[in-house]
Amino acid sequence: MIKLSQTDPRSPKTTVTADKVAASLSLAIHEHRLAPGTKLGEDEISELFGVSRTVVRAGLQSLAHQQLVEIQRNRGAFVAQPSLREAREVFEARELLEPRTARSAALRATPQDITILEQHIKDEHAAIAAADQGRALRLSGQFHIEISRIADQTTIAGFIEALIARSSLIIALYWRRESALCESFAHHALVEAIAQGDGQKAQELMHSHLVDLHSALDLRDRTAQSRSLKDALRL
Numbered sequence: 001m002i003k004l005s006q007t008d009p010r011s012p013k014t015t016v017t018a019d020k021v022a023a024s025l026s027l028a029i030h031e032h033r034l035a036p037g038t039k040l041g042e043d044e045i046s047e048l049f050g051v052s053r054t055v056v057r058a059g060l061q062s063l064a065h066q067q068l069v070e071i072q073r074n075r076g077a078f079v080a081q082p083s084l085r086e087a088r089e090v091f092e093a094r095e096l097l098e099p100r101t102a103r104s105a106a107l108r109a110t111p112q113d114i115t116i117l118e119q120h121i122k123d124e125h126a127a128i129a130a131a132d133q134g135r136a137l138r139l140s141g142q143f144h145i146e147i148s149r150i151a152d153q154t155t156i157a158g159f160i161e162a163l164i165a166r167s168s169l170i171i172a173l174y175w176r177r178e179s180a181l182c183e184s185f186a187h188h189a190l191v192e193a194i195a196q197g198d199g200q201k202a203q204e205l206m207h208s209h210l211v212d213l214h215s216a217l218d219l220r221d222r223t224a225q226s227r228s229l230k231d232a233l234r235l
């Protein structure tokens, strides 16, 4: 969890750098405290963080680079709002990449990797038990990123990380199930296959898991609501 050091008496507001502004906004986007389409006003952010507009602009630029934020000429910055077409494309790309990655992970995983994955599931459960859906969502995304790390394919892992960031926005817009996101059963089964070194099974499980997630998107409804920026950032 990223904490703002704004109130640190030894080094006041200057410690809040563009990176921290970006990290705080990114966390709020991933945890669905900031809905797609929300206006990210430079003045408001600069006031909330106690930093200059130059710092805010640099932070927003870096989020735009990660495609989490869209900067529109003369209108300012907004939380990105992936289109229906992009939503389908992102999940199709994940269905292409991630099953192979899960296969490689199963062939490479060390006992330590399995412990990390199991801990991930525990953290996810704790977040769900605490009714913190946003945190649960972010952790379930990180579970997928962790598998690509274990697979040790840096280039593909980079793609997957970007796709998961987009997925987070897509889920905020188009998710239609009441239940927790990545159903823990699917993640459990994956960890089991990876622990057994069963590449074929891990590949199949990841594929059906992603098809299942894809089918849970309602590609008509887009009614995400956002609270105020101040509230969403927990400042």
Ligand SMILES: [Zn+2]
Binding pocket: 140, 143, 144, 182, 183, 186, 187, 209
């Ligand atoms: Zn999942």
